[in-house]
Amino acid sequence: MDQEQQDQYSGVGIDGVITPTDRTGNSPGSVIMDPDAYFKAMVPSDTAPGVWRWDDIEHVLSEMAKRPKRYPAYRRFAALVNQQWDGAPGASPLIFVGVQRIYAGETLPGHRHNSVAIYYWISGRGRALVDGKEIPFKAGDFFTCPAWHDHSFVNDGDEEMTMIAIHDLPLLAQARALFWEEPVGSENTQHIVREGAGSWSAQEEHEAMEADPDIVRASAT
Amino acid sequence: MDQEQQDQYSGVGIDGVITPTDRTGNSPGSVIMDPDAYFKAMVPSDTAPGVWRWDDIEHVLSEMAKRPKRYPAYRRFAALVNQQWDGAPGASPLIFVGVQRIYAGETLPGHRHNSVAIYYWISGRGRALVDGKEIPFKAGDFFTCPAWHDHSFVNDGDEEMTMIAIHDLPLLAQARALFWEEPVGSENTQHIVREGAGSWSAQEEHEAMEADPDIVRASAT
């Protein structure tokens, strides 16, 4: 190895991580690790149990109800996250759990995603429409929507409808594989990572969300 | 919500992340996110391509050869990592790639893991032993070892044997599901996360690895 080549290893440091000088300028994060460095970096932290109390979830949902512009039906959900996981967040390392509320007379507009969603109705009754076909539901029922099928929900009952949504969304996000289309329409198809998606809806920007003064505060009552 | 309950939301802050006071003391990372906060936390960074040059890999392997005590056959591999991924490291988000070298006459001792490994022989020839059965290999061949089956490798040729190892190891690490048993023997079974594994081998401690003065330096020639 001549001097020029040696100089390429300028980033060589502790812990057996070798950082070759990038010869093309196109691969800034590529390193070579020895087995001990890799082992240490690969072993994730162990975590404590996750606990989310219904009183807290209910409180968040009722706060959202006070800000209907900020939290319309499709964004009126409480995501349960254990922040001890690294990588894409979820209730477990690969699984998302959210609790969503739709009020009597409301419709959650049609959308689709490449994660297969599982729904459980805690309370209320209503209908799902999958590719235009109706499936009625009431409290206690479970439903899964196949990947990339359009689906919407209608609360046609007299009381609020609360449901749990379960996805393998953190796995797909972690793998950089997540697609979302909301509202329905191919012009709204977003590759969540590559296309710099700003929000669940292709028609919204995260910046606009952040600027909204009506951000939910759990203790604001 | 009375005052006592409100006080439990002491961690409520920006970005719609609600941190209820932990009522049991057993769930420090459990939070509730609103959809905007969750979306922002969930979308991973996009990354640049990963590039690892053979000259660099070869250099690392030859440096390891100079430190046989520190890098015996089972730990003489170069792990290719793109540090732009979050979560458990790999060449891609869910896949580990390493380049391993075994010298003529050497044996990589028997071990097993719950990831299914794929091997490709770049050069040399030798034998794998899977549960005691022999499978001969030479450059160009591919081989997969079923999960949790004992396997070892023997270089019975005249030249060095270099192979690529491919696992879904980052996925299993991320899911906290990875088991490793090295060397073979149920007393050496390690749940990599829960049991605080110190190294690939149950008979080694990471601390001892770190204290070893022979740590590889790619520019040390």
Place this chain on the structure above:
Amino acid sequence: MDQEQQDQYSGVGIDGVITPTDRTGNSPGSVIMDPDAYFKAMVPSDTAPGVWRWDDIEHVLSEMAKRPKRYPAYRRFAALVNQQWDGAPGASPLIFVGVQRIYAGETLPGHRHNSVAIYYWISGRGRALVDGKEIPFKAGDFFTCPAWHDHSFVNDGDEEMTMIAIHDLPLLAQARALFWEEPVGSENTQHIVREGAGSWSAQEEHEAMEADPDIVRASAT
């Protein structure tokens, strides 16, 4: 290619699937596919939505209650499966959902697994014990148990406790990575695939389960 080599391709058939004669006798399923054959084999079937009605789930659970020997607390659950998925079964391709019932005064004995479980209490109240620490629950609460941590559940209330259990169990089964230890005790650790596990409990055999005349019949009332 000489005659001897040609003869090795005896299994060559339709659809571009090439089946070399196995030279070692140790790799019966290894084939080479051309891109068209692979594409056709790789694309999974699309599926219809999954729907599971509460009345059906409740009926199955109440039938189980009539056969307490066959369905003690740890095996008193209804697994929701969409049989249109190929690979390991679940409510979605990678996620298991089960509804479990524990009666007043009962304990679900301590066990652990390398899937991270998420629990939701539909009704009742009780306690989880994770590595000996108590976490009380009541209807509406969510709880996740970290991978490979011992956990048990106690119904110390006056009514039945019904809970939803959510795992990435089909993913781990599909990857051949699933470990289970039930009841707690390293002598009961089972690699579900490799070790030919007979049942959830290392102390039971599937054959014995099948021989039991008390098998649940949903229409047996």
Place this chain on the structure above:
Amino acid sequence: MDQEQQDQYSGVGIDGVITPTDRTGNSPGSVIMDPDAYFKAMVPSDTAPGVWRWDDIEHVLSEMAKRPKRYPAYRRFAALVNQQWDGAPGASPLIFVGVQRIYAGETLPGHRHNSVAIYYWISGRGRALVDGKEIPFKAGDFFTCPAWHDHSFVNDGDEEMTMIAIHDLPLLAQARALFWEEPVGSENTQHIVREGAGSWSAQEEHEAMEADPDIVRASAT
């Protein structure tokens, strides 16, 4: 449970699998399993090692070279499959491995997919173009292309270029999450499952592939 409800369990049969009559006609595969039936269905078969010999792979690639219309660069690859896995096929349960050949002067046209691909050059030299940026390669180098980034390969050397491609494609197929765009152009974006993709290229139909008399035969020499 009244008579009408009982009749709904018409599909109840052996092994604790309960098949409620589908009330909506929209969920044909939804069943409820008891824990013993689920356990039995969930535990996958253990498998033998996979072995793929270089002579066989080379033979398949050279046969493809004789049928350039059927096997242009983008479809001139040998997929290594262990048919003992259930679910989407691969060299391991979640990982695809293919060996691809590009001749001197050829270009593999631009395309993208939501799996992160890893490439290793066995022989030859050339360039990758990722979103228009050039990255040169030669034998021994490794390269990963981020998900959903356009990439093409050019063999600008004097000899054939052979490379290994590694994806988490079986995982994404199994999860029904796989997207493919080939050739580049949003009109060619295919959700592999939902949209009934006929081939890797949106401009081809599988039927046309099957009708082609030039299908590769490994023993045709």
